[in-house]
Amino acid sequence: xxxxxxxxxxxxxxxxxxxxxxxxxxxxxxxxxxxxxxxxxxxxxxxxxxxxxxxxxxxxxxxxxxxxxxxxxxxxxxxxxxxxxxxxxxxxxxxxxxxxxxxxxxxxxxx
Amino acid sequence: xxxxxxxxxxxxxxxxxxxxxxxxxxxxxxxxxxxxxxxxxxxxxxxxxxxxxxxxxxxxxxxxxxxxxxxxxxxxxxxxxxxxxxxxxxxxxxxxxxxxxxxxxxxxxxxxxxxxxxxxxxxxxxxxxxxxxxxxxxx
Numbered sequence: 001x002x003x004x005x006x007x008x009x010x011x012x013x014x015x016x017x018x019x020x021x022x023x024x025x026x027x028x029x030x031x032x033x034x035x036x037x038x039x040x041x042x043x044x045x046x047x048x049x050x051x052x053x054x055x056x057x058x059x060x061x062x063x064x065x066x067x068x069x070x071x072x073x074x075x076x077x078x079x080x081x082x083x084x085x086x087x088x089x090x091x092x093x094x095x096x097x098x099x100x101x102x103x104x105x106x107x108x109x110x111x
Numbered sequence: 112x113x114x115x116x117x118x119x120x121x122x123x124x125x126x127x128x129x130x131x132x133x134x135x136x137x138x139x140x141x142x143x144x145x146x147x148x149x150x151x152x153x154x155x156x157x158x159x160x161x162x163x164x165x166x167x168x169x170x171x172x173x174x175x176x177x178x179x180x181x182x183x184x185x186x187x188x189x190x191x192x193x194x195x196x197x198x199x200x201x202x203x204x205x206x207x208x209x210x211x212x213x214x215x216x217x218x219x220x221x222x223x224x225x226x227x228x229x230x231x232x233x234x235x236x237x238x239x240x241x242x243x244x245x246x247x248x249x250x
Contacts (some may be wrong), residue, residue: 023164024125040222052132054160055218084152090128090225 001028005036011110012036013078013103015046021057029060037064041073044106048079058091065097074098078106116184122142123167123177123196131163131181132156133191138183147190147248154226155192155246161226162194162242163221170240185248189228192244200234201242 004015014036018025038045042066047053065075076098080088087095100106119134121127135156139147147155163179170175180195204220223230229245 022125022128022160023167026126027177052156054157054164054223056164058218086150086153087157087222090222 001025001032003015003029003032004063005035007040008107009111011042011044011107012040013044013046013106015048015066016050019049019051021047021050021053023054023056026060029057030063033060033064037067041068041071041109042075042076043068043073044076044100044110046078046103047081050084053084053087058087058093059099073075074110076100076106076110116182116185119181121163121179121181122175123171123173123179123198125164125167128163131179132160134181135159135183137247139190147246151246151248155190155244158223158226158230158244158246159192159194161223162230165201165219165228166182166194166196166198166242170196170201172199174198189245189247192246193243194244196240197238197240198240200240201232203232 002017004017006013006015014033021029045061061077068075077088078100079094079102080099085099088099093099098106098109100109112184117138119131121131136152139152139155159181163181166179177196177198182193182195184191184193223244227244227246231243231245233241233243235241
């Protein structure tokens with residue numbers, strides 16, 4: 001998965017490509033995100049491109065969250081579209097993750 | 112009484128799930144269930160996607176050459192999506208708790224339960240298995 005990676009201070013922002021984040025690409029995501037999670041402490045996923053995500057994608061995000069938390073890091077999500085926000089609400093993600101409206105909010109919280 | 116029935120068959124491939132979702136969306140936007148609310152429509156799409164994912168992964172063991180027959184039917188006050196497959200049948204799952212509390216998975220079943228009003232798992236003697244998803248119209 002060719003995601004865009006941007007480092008600002010201690011925060012690494014990953015912009016997920018494509019319009020969907022789902023089962024068909026989750027294996028690629030897991031493989032490519034592993035070194036990023038290994039090398040960084042505070043990671044924010046920019047979801048502005050994503051209009052659909054499924055349970056496999058949610059599981060992959062939960063795994064990233066757990067790994068970062070285990071080493072004292074933080075993980076947040078930013079810029080979710082309306083439907084993605086609704087899916088997060090359905091899954092109870094706002095209780096677990098920091099969900100930011102935009103990058104600035106994320107950088108302010110983690111920077 | 113059924114007002115309309117539409118069918119689509121896909122192979123058991125994750126890459127074909129967007130086409131299955133489009134089929135559901137197009138039907139709901141263009142046919143008799145225009146009164147489906149925005150939230151109801153994406154929830155139905157998501158439930159169909161998750162049920163098809165479970166069929167591919169668990170019923171067909173990730174084989175990519177098996178059929179999934181999707182049927183959409185409008186029955187007066189509700190829409191029914193049947194996902195038919197000829198793989199390993201599912202047991203009726205127990206009600207699943209929210210997954211975020213244990214992080215052990217089961218997200219798909221949880222999502223399906225939250226997205227539709229009722230789910231029925233049926234097994235027929237000829238080897239056809241059906242997951243039926245029911246969603247009320249115009250709530």
